[in-house]
Amino acid sequence: MSSNGKILVVDDEEIMRDVLSTLLAAENYSVDFAHNGAQALEKARESDYSVVLLDLMMPDMDGLQVLEQFRKMESNPVTVILTAFASIEKAVKATKLGAFDFITKPFKNDEILLAVKNAAEHRRLLDENLRLKKSLRERYNFKNIIGKSAAMQQVFDLIAQVAPRRSTILVQGDSGTGKELVAKAIHASSGRADAPFVAINCGNIPSDLLESEIFGHAKGAYTGATSSKKGLFEVADGGTLFLDEVATISLETQAKLLRVIQEREFRRLGGLENIKVDVRIIAATNRDLQAAVEQGTFRDDLYYRLNVIVIKLPPLQERSEDVPLLADHFIKRYCEENEKELCVLEPSALKVLMDYHWPGNVRELENVIERAVVLAPGNVITADLFPKNLSHFLPDSQVRIPVDGLPLKERVTNYERSLILAALDHTDWNQKRAAELLSVNATTLSEKLKRLKIKPR
Ligand SMILES: Nc1ncnc2c1ncn2[C@@H]1O[C@H](COP(=O)(O)OP(=O)(O)OP(=O)(O)O)[C@@H](O)[C@H]1O
Ligand SMILES: [Mg+2]
Structure with a gap:
């Protein structure tokens, strides 16, 4: 049977220590002792106790002084005071200093056991509370990614789940939604964290240059290739390669990428030997890859490879x-x-x-x-x-279509809302003038305010 908790008994009298030890051990607590205040502080610093049973009257340092020191400790032990003198004054002082309970000697066995049990339960609740708070804090903030929305919580779960594996991952989301941040978080939470995270934005680079960047080239591979060069796959060996804007990669380069993903080996441009690498690929795109497949600009086989684990980042x-x-x-x-x-x-x-x-x-x-x-x-x-x-926004003249589609009703409502807010702002929340600006009559505007839950100021 596992112990009910670890108790520190602090008493200068040997007989008291013996009595308490027998009593507590019989109830399956593990017991430790201190003979005086200084030793009690030392022990409390060294290990975590569920409960400290503390004698108030001791030579050198008395119980109240020990209690005061406890309050300054991070572990802040839950303390039950024992004293031979039923002094209500000391009792009050001890509780003010944060003692959990107060028991007078001579005590009944049941009395002390109940106090210890309650104190241990209190400790457990404090720890549980601390743990919950800590995990909540962590959950709203996963490797610097902030978000408490259900969508982001799912993203955190997914990152934690997939990070330890080797699988290729596709991160999808509009511009600025945090795709690179997510890729870095996956890398940092994986066993590859100490190996390189190498990012390349495929969108900025012409096709042949991109291939030479990714795969490297042999000496004389093309005019100007005066020496051989390592590609990013080799640089990222053991780590993660982040391919940003994959949708822009040419079909030819896509085929080569597919090969590395499948075979885990490749050749430098103009090179003859196959180079083996252990690289995890995280790809990102702000486009709809499936649509790209349908249009024939993205290889379906590569799409299926990338589409195994998809992390979707919703627009803000x-x-x-x-x-x-x-x-x-x-x-x-x-x-x-x-x-x-x-x-x-x-x-x-x-x-x-x-x-x-x-x-x-x-x-x-x-x-x-x-x-x-x-x-x-x-x-x-x-x-x-x-x-x-x-404050007075109008939608882009060029409407973006998010990966997950564009719910017309919701967007139109948002737009309507922003036009009304803009008109109200402009007229210092004079509804009559705002209605004129919007060319609707005042009752229509007031109905809309209700429906859109805009509170008049
Ligand atoms: N959830 C988040 N919590 C904290 N910071 C974030 C979050 N999402 C994005 N950011 C920050 O916003 C900025 C843009 O993020 P990031 O570069 O990862 O976006 P992206 O999706 O890769 O954008 P793009 O498609 O334009 O390359 C960065 O500075 C990043 O740190
Ligand atoms: Mg990016």
Whole structure:
């Protein structure tokens, strides 16, 4: 049977230590002793006890002094006081100093066992609470990725699940949703964390140059190849290769990539020998790869290889509950970076952030916050520090189609909402004038406000 907990008995009298030891051991507690205050502090620093039974009257350092020292310790032991003198004054003082319970000698066995049991339960609850708080904190913040929305929580779970494996992963999401951050988190949580994480943006590079970057080349592979060169697959050996914007890779290069994924070996351009590598590939795209397959610009076999494990990052607009957390995170980061005292976000400024549709997603939010932190004259971030388009936004003339589609009703409602808010802002929330600007009559506007849950000011 496992022990009910570890108890430290602090008493200068040997007979007391013996009695308590027998009593507690019979109830399946493991017992440790200290003969005086100094020894008690030393032991409490060294190990974790469920409960400390502490005699109040001891030579040298008395129980109250020990208790005071306990309060300064991180482990802050749960303490039950024992004293031969039923002094209510000392009892009060001890509880004020945080003692859990108080028992007078001579005591009844049941009395002491009940007090120890309650104290041990209290310790267990404190630990549980601490653990929960810690895990909650961690869950809202997984390797620097912030998010409490259900969608992001799923992303955290998926990262934790797939990280230890070797499987190829596809990260999908609009620009600025955090694809590279996720790729880095996977790498950092994998057994490859100490090996390189190598990123290449395939979108910026012409096809032949891209191949030479990825696979390297042999000496004389083409005019100008005066020496041989390692490709990124070799650089990333043992680690992770992040292929950003895979949808832009040419069909020919796609075929070569497929081969490395399947065979785990390749040749340098113009090279003759097969080079074996152990590289995990994480690919990312902001396009709909399936559509690309249908259009014939993306190989279906490569698509199926990449599509085994897909991590989808939703647009920020669809997880607005993450906006306050992200805003705080970036405020903290940029205040530190700019050596400013921590700024606070005014509630009305937060509202502007919550209402905005964030076409540039988290990156746009990050930029907005950085700018506001730098421009803020004091330590308060107000809405007027944000770019004007945030409060009176119009959708892009060029509408983006997110990977997951575009729910028309929701988007139109959001648009309607922002036009109405803009008109209200413009007229200092004069509904009659706002209705005129919007060319609707006042009752229509007031109905819309109700339906859209916009509270008149
Ligand atoms: N959930 C998040 N928590 C904290 N920071 C985030 C989060 N998502 C994105 N960021 C930050 O936003 C910025 C953009 O993220 P990242 O570069 O990973 O996006 P991306 O999807 O790769 O964008 P693009 O498609 O434009 O390359 C980075 O500075 C990143 O640290
Ligand atoms: Mg990126």
